[in-house]
Amino acid sequence: MTDAMTFACPICGARYKFSVKHLGRRVRCGKCGGQLLLRVSPIRVFQRVFLDIETTGFRPRVGELATVVWYADGTWGHWVNNGMPTDTLQHVWRYAQQVVTFNGHKFDEPWLVECLGFQAHANHCDLMEEAASHGLSGGLKRIAVELGIPRPPELDAMEGKHAPKLWKSARKGNKCSLCNLLYYNAWDV
Secondary structure, X not given: OOOEEEEEOXXXXXXXXXXXXXXXXXXXXXOOOOEEEXXXXXXXXXXXXXXXXXXXOOOHHHOOEEEEEEEEOOEEEEEEOOOOOOHHHHHHHHOEOOEEEOOOOOOHHHHHHHHHOOOOOOOEEEHHHHHHHOOOOOOXXXXXXXXXXXXXXXXXXOOHHHHHHHHHHHHOOOHHHHHHHHHHHHHHO
């Protein structure tokens, strides 16, 4: 099969090689039984993705991943741990030429790897490390203020320790709490 192409089942990820002549046909996955439509579609690649997560603890084993917010090439996105599919978030992570976080090497990335099964990103720029190399220290908010990037007044008193309370309230159905958590999360981005 010299004109073979590799296709992956969108349900279970099983990979198959098919001839180009099979394009446009439907086939059944031998592993999970799902139907595949063999087609070629362009994969959107992101130049740079700025990303931040909110959790209910310091480590995945003692907390819960609540939300992820990202900004990629002019577009905002979010994921909420309420049954929302992770496919968009996975795509953004996987096809980002560079991921940018603040303290993400030690915090965000380990959570995404352990909780969602992501691979560590090959080109991950951690702005906390970058800031330290330029003599800036402290948390994100402190450094942002030092650089002249203030937060909106309604977020001045909010800190990461408020995220678990907002998430707990959101889990009970309080949409305002979820909106506030996502708003806080977005400002960290």
